[in-house]
Amino acid sequence: MGFLSPWFLAGLAAIGLPLWLHLLRQFKRTPQPFSSLMFFERRVQSSVRHRRLRYLMLLALRLALLILLALAFANPFIMRSRASQTRRKLTLIVVDRSFSMRAVNHMERAKEEAHRLVSNLSGGFLAQVAALDSHLETLTAFETERTGLNAAIDSLTVGDETSSYGELARALRLLDRTANMQIDAHFISDMQQSSLPSKGFVDLQLEPGTTLALHSVAQSKKENWAVENVIVAPQIFDPKLSRLTSTVAGWQTPAASRQVSLILNNKVLASKTVAVPPNGRAQVEFLGFDVPYGANRGEIRLEPHDELSQDDVYPFAVERSDPRRILFLYAGGRSHEGFYYKAAMESSASAGLLVDQAPFEQGSNLDLSKFVFVVLSDPGELDKDVAARIRSYVEKGGGLLIAAGIDTARSGAVAITAAKIGGGNAAQAVGEVDNQNPALSEVGRFENVQFLRSVSVLPNRGAKVLAKFADGSPLLLEERIGEGRVLTFAGMLDSSNSDFPLHASYLPFVVQTGLYLSGADDNPSSVVVGSPATLRHSKAETTAADVVGPDGKHELSLSDATKAMTFNLSEAGFFEVQSANGRRALMAVHPDRRESDLTVIPDETLDLWRNTGGMTQVDQTASTQSLTAPWSLWRYVLLLVLAAACVESVFAARYLKQERETR
Amino acid sequence: MPVQVSNRYLDPSVLAGISGLDLIAKTVVDGFLAGLHRSPDFGFSQEFEEYRAYTPGDDLRHVDWNVYARTERAYLKRYRGETNTAAIVLLDASASMGFGEPVRKIDYAKYLASSLVYLAHLQRDSAGLIVFNDDVSNFIRPTSRQGQLMRLLHAIDGAELGKRTNFARPFFELQQFMKRRGVTALISDFFEEPELIVKTVEPLRFRGNELILFHILDPREMEPKLADGALLVDMETGEALEATPEYARTEYREKIQAHIENLRTKAQAAGLDYFLLRTDRPLDEALREYLTIRQGRM
Numbered sequence: 001m002g003f004l005s006p007w008f009l010a011g012l013a014a015i016g017l018p019l020w021l022h023l024l025r026q027f028k029r030t031p032q033p034f035s036s037l038m039f040f041e042r043r044v045q046s047s048v049r050h051r052r053l054r055y056l057m058l059l060a061l062r063l064a065l066l067i068l069l070a071l072a073f074a075n076p077f078i079m080r081s082r083a084s085q086t087r088r089k090l091t092l093i094v095v096d097r098s099f100s101m102r103a104v105n106h107m108e109r110a111k112e113e114a115h116r117l118v119s120n121l122s123g124g125f126l127a128q129v130a131a132l133d134s135h136l137e138t139l140t141a142f143e144t145e146r147t148g149l150n151a152a153i154d155s156l157t158v159g160d161e162t163s164s165y166g167e168l169a170r171a172l173r174l175l176d177r178t179a180n181m182q183i184d185a186h187f188i189s190d191m192q193q194s195s196l197p198s199k200g201f202v203d204l205q206l207e208p209g210t211t212l213a214l215h216s217v218a219q220s221k222k223e224n225w226a227v228e229n230v231i232v233a234p235q236i237f238d239p240k241l242s243r244l245t246s247t248v249a250g251w252q253t254p255a256a257s258r259q260v261s262l263i264l265n266n267k268v269l270a271s272k273t274v275a276v277p278p279n280g281r282a283q284v285e286f287l288g289f290d291v292p293y294g295a296n297r298g299e300i301r302l303e304p305h306d307e308l309s310q311d312d313v314y315p316f317a318v319e320r321s322d323p324r325r326i327l328f329l330y331a332g333g334r335s336h337e338g339f340y341y342k343a344a345m346e347s348s349a350s351a352g353l354l355v356d357q358a359p360f361e362q363g364s365n366l367d368l369s370k371f372v373f374v375v376l377s378d379p380g381e382l383d384k385d386v387a388a389r390i391r392s393y394v395e396k397g398g399g400l401l402i403a404a405g406i407d408t409a410r411s412g413a414v415a416i417t418a419a420k421i422g423g424g425n426a427a428q429a430v431g432e433v434d435n436q437n438p439a440l441s442e443v444g445r446f447e448n449v450q451f452l453r454s455v456s457v458l459p460n461r462g463a464k465v466l467a468k469f470a471d472g473s474p475l476l477l478e479e480r481i482g483e484g485r486v487l488t489f490a491g492m493l494d495s496s497n498s499d500f501p502l503h504a505s506y507l508p509f510v511v512q513t514g515l516y517l518s519g520a521d522d523n524p525s526s527v528v529v530g531s532p533a534t535l536r537h538s539k540a541e542t543t544a545a546d547v548v549g550p551d552g553k554h555e556l557s558l559s560d561a562t563k564a565m566t567f568n569l570s571e572a573g574f575f576e577v578q579s580a581n582g583r584r585a586l587m588a589v590h591p592d593r594r595e596s597d598l599t600v601i602p603d604e605t606l607d608l609w610r611n612t613g614g615m616t617q618v619d620q621t622a623s624t625q626s627l628t629a630p631w632s633l634w635r636y637v638l639l640l641v642l643a644a645a646c647v648e649s650v651f652a653a654r655y656l657k658q659e660r661e662t663r
Numbered sequence: 664m665p666v667q668v669s670n671r672y673l674d675p676s677v678l679a680g681i682s683g684l685d686l687i688a689k690t691v692v693d694g695f696l697a698g699l700h701r702s703p704d705f706g707f708s709q710e711f712e713e714y715r716a717y718t719p720g721d722d723l724r725h726v727d728w729n730v731y732a733r734t735e736r737a738y739l740k741r742y743r744g745e746t747n748t749a750a751i752v753l754l755d756a757s758a759s760m761g762f763g764e765p766v767r768k769i770d771y772a773k774y775l776a777s778s779l780v781y782l783a784h785l786q787r788d789s790a791g792l793i794v795f796n797d798d799v800s801n802f803i804r805p806t807s808r809q810g811q812l813m814r815l816l817h818a819i820d821g822a823e824l825g826k827r828t829n830f831a832r833p834f835f836e837l838q839q840f841m842k843r844r845g846v847t848a849l850i851s852d853f854f855e856e857p858e859l860i861v862k863t864v865e866p867l868r869f870r871g872n873e874l875i876l877f878h879i880l881d882p883r884e885m886e887p888k889l890a891d892g893a894l895l896v897d898m899e900t901g902e903a904l905e906a907t908p909e910y911a912r913t914e915y916r917e918k919i920q921a922h923i924e925n926l927r928t929k930a931q932a933a934g935l936d937y938f939l940l941r942t943d944r945p946l947d948e949a950l951r952e953y954l955t956i957r958q959g960r961m
Contacts, residue, residue, distance in 0.1 A: 034895040035762035035884055036854035037904050039918040 001078045004632065008073035011066075018062040058655060061648040068644060072637040077630040090142065090181040091127040092172075093117055093149070095156055096189030098133045098163030099529070099572075099595040101217075103190065103224070103308040107158050109217040110188045114153045117186050117215075118146050126181070129153055132189070133161035134530055136171040160529040160572040162592040163189065165609075166197035169204045176207035183210040190218040191601045194594040205612045208629075212610050218600045223253040224307065226596035227260075227300045227314035228281065234525045235319045236291045237352035244286040246300045246314065250276045251597045260284045264291065264298045264318075291320040295586035297574050311596040315574060315588040316525040323352040324518060327371040329379070329386075331407065332359045337377040340501035341493045344510040351511050353518060360386055373399030373517040377493060379415040380407030391416050395482030397581025399517030404455040405492045414457060414488055417479060422456035431470040439478070439487065439516035440466055442508040446475075449505060453497040455490045463488075483537050483581040487513055519583065526588040532566035533587060536580035539565070548576040550589075714738040749805035750783040750790045751837065752776045754819065755851030757796040757828040758898045762852075763881035763942050769824060771942040772850045772879050776819050778950060779848055784812040792818050795833035796825025802836060805845070827899045828855060830863040837867065850877040852884075854899075857926040865933050875936040878926065882943050885919055887911040 003009065034040075093114050101107045114129070121127055129152040130138045139152040168187065176183055189195075191214065197203040206212055228249040236242045248258055255278045261271040269289045274282045295317060302312040326345065328338040335357060342355040358366060360379065363386035368374065374390060376382070379402065382390075394400050394416065404414055409421050430446035446467070456473045459465060463479035469490070477488040493510075495501050500509075515521060522534065535545035544561040548554055550573025556564065569575055575587045717726060717737035725739045754776050760769040776792070783790040791805030792815050801818050803811075828851065837847065847867060853860055853876070860876075868874050889895075889911045896903045906915075923939060930937040938953045940946075 031894045031896045031903060032889070033762070033898050034887075035759040035768070035852060035881070035898055037895060037897040037900075037902055038854055039915050039922065040895065040904050040906050040910070041914070 001076060002630075004075035004077055004630070006074055008075075009070055011070035011073060014070070015063050015066045018059055018066065055655070058648065058651045061644055061651060065641060065644040065648055068637055068641045072634050072641055076633045076637065078633065079630060088126060088181045090175075090179060090183050091117075091121060091125060092130060092175070092183055092185045093127065093153075094130045094132050094136065094168060094185060094187045095153070096133075096163050096187070097131045097156055097159050098192075098195070099158070099160050099310070099591040100163070100190055100192050100308070100598060101158045102310050103598060104219060106190050106217050106219075107156065110215075111153050111156060113188045113215050113217065114156075114186075115150060118149045118153070121146070130171075131156060132163055132168050132187075133159050134164050135167055159570070160589075160591045161570065162530070162595055163192065163195040164197070165195050166199075166203035169206060169612075172210050172212070173205070173207050176210050183207075184213070185210060186213045186215060188215040188217060190598065191216045191606065192595070192597065193599045193601045194597045196601065196605075201608065201612060204609050214606050214610065216600065216606075218598070222598040222600060223251065224311070224596055224598050225250045225253055225256070225258060225276065225302060226308070226311035226593060227302050228593050228596075230300050230314045230316045230526060232298075232316055232318055232525050233350060234317065234523055235321060235352060235520060237321060237323050238349060239290050239320070240288055241349060242287070242289050242291055244289070244300075244316075246284050246286075247281055248274055248276055248284065248302060249281045249593070249596070250279060252279060252599060254278050258282075259303045261301045261303065262286045262289060262298070263301055264289070264296050266297075291318055293320045295319050295584075297586065297588070308596065308598065310572070311591060311593065314526070314590055315572070317523075317574065317586040317588040318525055319586070321352070323354045324372040325370060326353055326355045326373055326375060326514065326518075327366065327368065328355050328357045328375045328377065329360050329363050330357065330377040331380065332361060334377070335359075337403075337492065337494045337496070338375075339494060340506070341375065341377075341510060344501070344507045345514055347507065348511045351515055351520075353511075353514050364389060368393040368398065371398075372519070373401065373514070375401045375403070375493070376415060377403050378405030378407045381411040382415040387415055391481065394484035394486060397483040397579075397583060399484060399519070400481075400486045401513060401517060402486065402488045403493045404457060404488060404490050405497065406453070406455075409455045417460060417463075417477075417481070417486055417488060419460050419463070419477070419488060420458040422458050422473070424453060424455060427452045428454065428470045430475055431468045431472065433467045434465075437466050437478075438521045439513045440476070440509070442512055443505050444508075446500070446505050446509075447503065449498065449500045449503050451491050451498040451500070457488055457490050480537055483541055483579075485517060487517065523585040523587060526590050527569060528592050529570060529572055529589055530592075531569050531589070533569055533575065533577045534566055534579060535564050535577070537565075539563070541580045543580045543582070545580045546576075546578040550574055714740060749845040750779065750788050751805055751845055751847045752779050752790070752792050752815075752819075753833055753837070753847060753849045753851075754792065754794045754822055755796070755828055755849075756794050756800060756822045756824055757851075758824050758826055759828070759852055759854055760879070761824045762884065762898060764883070766942050768852055768879045768881055768942055769822070771940070771946070772877075773819050773822065774946050775850055775877060775879070775940065775950075776848075777816055778946065780812060780815045780819070790815055793833050793837060794818065794822040795829070797827045797829040797832070798825070799833050799836050800825060828852075830855065830860060834863055834867060846873045846875070848875045848877060850879060852879050853926060857922065857929045860926065861929045861933050861935070864935065868934050873936070874934075875938065876926070876930050878923070878937065878939045880923075880939065880941055882941055885941070886916060 095110050095114055097107070101110065118127070124144075126142050126144060127149055128138060128142055129140045129149050130136050139155070140148050143149050172183060172185055226249055228247040230244065230246045232244040233242075244262060246260060248260060250256070253276065255276065257273055257275050259271055259273050262269045270286050272284050272286070274284045276282045296319065298316045298318055300314045300316070305312050328341060330337045338355065338357045342357065345351065345353050345355050353372065355375075356371070360383060364383070368389060374393065376390070390400065400416060402408075402414055402416065404421075408414055409424050412421050413419065414421065428451060430449055430451075433440055433443065433445050435441055435443065435445075451469070454469060454473075454475075457477060459474055459477055460479055463477050465474045465476070466478055466487075467475040469475050473490070474488075475490050477490075479486050479488075491498055491500065493501070500506050533547065535547075536543075542562050545556065545564065545567075546554060546561060547556050547567050550571060555567065555575075560567075567577070569587065569589045572589050572591050575589060576584065577587055578584045714727065714730070715738065717739055721739055726737050727740050730736070730738045754772055756769060760772060761767055763771070780790045780792065787807055789805040789807040790811060792801065792803045793799055794801035801822065803814055803818050830851075849864065864874055864876075889906055889908045893906055893908075894903055895906050927937045927939070936957070938949075940949050
């Protein structure tokens, strides 16, 4: 026996109160005047002793009441054998509905097995049906009739998500702790090895009261070819420069030749035959293919199809457009500040970004919506009208790059973001760089770049520092204003106060930050099933978003259209996503290619999993005898508290009545 | 019927709410006199009985001048019950008389004393007062002069509780001026041995005086209800004693009843009138009962 909350035993100190009331306080008697004591006699027997005896029962009850109350809070428990507990048995039938279950007739066999399990349930059963992919979804409540269970099994369909056996084990552990029932779980799956958690058996651990029976529907023939990936720029500006690379992979396959076709808008543009080595990979490349203007639905198709034909197709989205324009604003008379930037940006044909330069004064006359983002070169104290227009442009989703120079340092704050300036820095090099950020992914570490003068920008709340000077002050800051994205560079983009434009890191910096601000990285050519599509960056933006699914239906409810921040792309195919800032994108979604590896978990590994709970069907009876669990007694103690309180009330009322009568 | 009784008689707690002993005495006495068929023989009476021929030495105030005018003979008017009796009230103001709730014994005794002197006043009897405890604290000689009633009532009202009871002193004082026949009312709780009480007051009876013992007791003195382990303090001696409820319920009651009976027996044996008054009993009802009994005896 023990206590789950032993600190509450300190409440036992309260028993001092009734002890004081009964044994100490009662010695203090109030003298009672009486006319004459001539008829009273002094007796040897003290009434105190007599009274003590009379109140002993009341004292005992009050002490018991307090002790039991403290015990109830301390939550006493005893270790009790689970076998002795009358836990009801729950039969949980879990069917794998991940993408790999599309192979041959895996799902049909899984349903047959599930129906068989339901029909074998003994009388008085309690059962539930659930489906597993990346998470466990219960399809029924705790049923006592077979009808509901069979209907749920019949309604099962295969999804495009990846199965996670770790998620199944986590859900079973949670169910064991909350349902207070013995769980008899049956898992029907193709037992893919790729679905095991990477951390091994730690995540597969089951509770001692859970038994797991594994029902495999995998067939002996497990070879499978698939298009593993496709690499293509999501935006193409010049068809002559278009390039697509695809990888074809085989799992447990012999050497074979496969035909790979590039299909765009249901039209086969090119086909190539590739030799795939046994259980290996091969790459195929398509160059200079023609892409029509606008958003295009493409796919790489592998032929002939195998038993899992769905992964022989890899969808991708590609958009053909003219190069987009960037507005570079500078202070009057300093047009040279954009020289290096324009040259670097336009040298990258794949970026498809052209730079228009204009002085700040013209900022109020230009239509900013024509530009994918704006560059402010050392804005200083920007004209209020221009600043308001640029801020409005950013809030609606536009991009902004601010280069902070001497004028900005003198103004005391960065235009648009209003970040404070802490002063100027002496000559120094670059310190830490976050190369994980898409804006700096190929920039490296700004090797050998020396800044003669720089500006110390104090980050606003919520701003992210992407790169720092050697002294720790920010070099590149990112923050969001409304739906837009702002990068603040604590230096100039020309060579006036640094030799940055003369170094190799300048070109990738300009191009990467340009692509980042233009939103090119927001829409890759293809994403895996389960990825989120960003609908808005701020809850304050209530403009309706829209998502049209592969079947042409609108996926968002009216409420979600104005409130949802993201949308989960839960099935393979093409989604048309219109975010709150008005940008439209075609997103291609493909199943996770780990599902294409149909290699089955070895029997030894499956046995180990079954035994994580120590409750195999064979030794279940023996093991349950030795399994114990803490069994809380607080409810029973509370009942005793109630009983003691009632009896104490009766006794106290009786004594009080006597007291009243004697007064 | 009980309801009529409660309406008819005055509860002591009601009397306690009346300010002024004169009003209390008037309320009590007028109330029970109205219920009697004949006025009690308590000293002088205003009821005409006969004429008597004047003899030298008679008081000329009692000559009926109307008869003299008609007959030219002087006759005196005689009234029923006419005596030379003086009514004396002895009021015990010892500390033990302060016991009682809601009406203290001393208050009840004051109501009784004031009622008696008022009754004597109505009958044009001379009335006097001795307030005593262990000594005589106030003494008003009996007389029928005008203003005597107010003096007596004022003295009764001003009686304050003293310490112990000593019957010897007041009776010694009384014997000094009690030269003629009179009626003496002793109002006390008599927490003393009956033999001693009777022995002390008995000599007064030998001179032809009539002595009435009014025994005032609180119901809680006769039937005490004590809390567990009650520590009782004697109001006169200050002595403390621990008493149990069981004792108070059994032996104490027996003892106080024996004391009452003993006092009653010994008083009657000595030719004294004894009348027990509980402070929860309506005073006018008690007085009426007592006077009725007394009238029947005469």
